[in-house]
Amino acid sequence: MKLRERQWIIGGIFLLISVIYLGRLVQMQVFAHEWKAYASRLTEETETLEPARGLIRDRHGEVVVNNKAGYDIWFTPRKCSAAGGLDTLALAELIEMTPDGLARAFRRAENYATYRPSRIQKQLTAESYARISGEMWRFPGVEVRRRSLRTNPSGLASHLVGEFREVDQNDLASNQGYRLGDYKGKSGLELQWESTLRGRRGTRHHIVDIRNDYREPAQAGMLDTLPVPGDDIQLTLDLELQAYGEHIMANKRGAIVAIEPATGEVLAMVSAPSYGTDLLTGRDRGANYDSLINHPNKPLFNRTLRATYRP
Template identity: 40%
Template sequence: MSNWSNRKYIIGAIILIVFITIFIKLFYLQIFDETLKQSSDNNSQRHVTVYPGRGLIYDRNSVLLVCNEAAYDLMLVPRNLDEFDTLSLCHDINISIEEFYEKLEKCRKYSMYRPSIFHKQINSSQYAVLQEHLYKYPGFFVQARSLRKYNEGIAAHILGDIGEIDAKTLENDNYYSGGDYIGKSGVEKSYEELLRGKKGVEIFLVDVRGNIQGSYYDGKYDIPATPGKDIHLTIDIELQRYGELLMKNKVGSIVAIEPKSGEILALVSSPSYDPQLLVGRARGHNYDSLLNSPAKPLINRAVSSTYPPGSIFKIAIALVALQEGVIKTNSYFPCDVSKVACHGHPPANSVARGIQYSCNPYFYFVFKNTIQRGFEKSIFKDSRIGLNLWKEKIMTLGFNQALDIGLPGVNKGLIPDSDFYDKWYGKHRWAFSTIYSLSIGQGEVLVSPLQMANFCAILANRGFYHNPHILKKIDNEDYVGENTKKIFTPFAKEYFEEAVKGMDYVVNEEYGTGFYARLSDIRVCGKTGTVQNRGKDHSVFIAFAPKDQPQIALAVYVENAGFGGTWAAPIARLMIEKHIRGYVNDSIFEKRIIETEILSNE
């Protein structure tokens, strides 16, 4: 009897201990432990990302170039799915039943518990219909975002585009989530952090079917989105439009700079495209079409393409020789066509006349004096030293460096040195006679149209430049950066004056090769270039105006257009006239340039 009584007390004690333990645990969970509460909250809450308005983009005159349009993404949390009329949803968003199941499977693979995009970029009319029926589709909700609208239909290579973030970028930047949009090219990419703003979060209460029941604590814990910053570009959109018109049905580029500031006034790459093509659900299809086009319209030829500069490079050759003291401003060299071919012209008895006549033998001898200076008895060793010293000076004119203008894909070009030729020919197996084509801007030297325009700005300023740039203001405040500093070159001003004199002769005197750039009441200074090519020669022209108080410096490069004075020079003239006057006097001349078709045979 006593044994049973003892066991009874023991069993009772065990049961009491178990109940006390459970009570303590429940008390702890209810009073002290937030985990259960959080788990419950998570089952009844939905965190919805609030996308900020992306910053607007204006030109230098406050013309709105890029704005935002409302768009909506249909989101899905697969765990919350329940039976519903799938055909009705397909009808509302205009997709097939096959597409429905493909999208559903993609969402399930991403996560059963986290929301993901089921159908992106629903337009306003579809959104209105969907909102009426959304309560019937458990697990689905709509998230607002915005798409870009490119108002002018031009300047695609400057403005760029936005698109869905790729896996590699997503992995390296924890700000973004899958399905977010990010700048892909142009200023949309370069100034992504300024334009994107900062995302916010809204927290909603949802029922077991995933339907929103209201704000969580009346929005007390919501985080508001911070809008992106508006930016003003240095571009004059009307000059940009005119440049694109002049380059219609031609291949090449125009870069125009304001010399006193380094602000880029126009940056034209042709062929181009309407940036609105890369907006919306058709973006992928349109991008593939542009990418596979033989005309290669996606390439920004103004900054990414490099070419031999042709005869415009003779000015740089002369400046280095003058500064190094191997020639004088009044040096004479014969037009010896046994050295290199040339065209008939009067004797070049100065650097300015050499530039005016674009005499090839003249600059052959100028370059020879620069490269072979008698540093060493061996012409091979002597040429190595001379070439490297020459390259040091040439680079101070903005060549062989990627000018940070605020656009992606800037190419630094190539100014060859002794190491370059050693790889080609072997050490001490080349000399001036191997590389003399550099003297006329041919051979291995490669320069972008941007660098050509910057060089022209240096000439206009007689020896200095501001780093070319495309950003002018951020939220209506002037952008202050490295671009405000003057960058001085190591050449005497008198040598620039000699070069400018020659450029004046090129346009405004007899035997000048750039007479098609002449304007009666605006003093234009320029230099032609005709670049030898496997097909038809390329046409090149750099110019600035007016001569004494320059407002614009530009480079025009037209592929396969032949002589630089025939096509590139007239285009430069029209751009100068349009910028300075605001209109063009000779409409017949203008019409001929616009209507002429010159397609590349590359």
């Protein structure tokens, strides 16, 4: 066989192999419905990683405001349907919701998105979560997620600290990166130092299938970012002096402001009557707020800043 004939044969073999590979590629891309269906069942999900909010400390480093664990219950309609449904009456009893209230929450979740989780119960305490955690496996599509809530362990300086609660429509429209369900400082130091205390979110990207089940990290985790905790702030407040001021103003109405003359630093700021900041955190916030706002002694009124007195 001549050299030129061998070249033609070898070239023909390579051409045939190339045509076969190209045909298979076209068949997989265009005509193979099983591959198309498989690709359509996978999608990329982004999970938000919330940062730890910064602490508030007094002049000696004692913690005035700390973080504590809270737990939200989320529902994904598609996961529930794929598993054949769940016992709504048992779930309502477990998480202390009325059957009608749970049904409304399920409808809102389905109207929002069947494949994305929606929150149906928020701000469960650690004690409540411990009570229900062992039973959650019975309810497909229902999961519990941990979040950070604020707590004032001493109960002091409530008017100064201010309120930390869920964002409203004005916050969502402010273009400051808040999303539905986020929390922020709404008054006092929590509001004034919001950008410092807030921190920065992280993200985790992963691939999920049609049932929203985790499959694998997206791009081997190269897109993931870690959350950045908020910075602590230190006050000129003296927590021991604040406690003494609130003690002597118990069962009275009025205000005390103690200032260091040499520097002008505020050492204590007492408004009486006061209230516990933790009353406005958690599932009972609405009822507690109504009780405080309608109280005849007006404990929510900050007399150190808003009241007027004779010199």
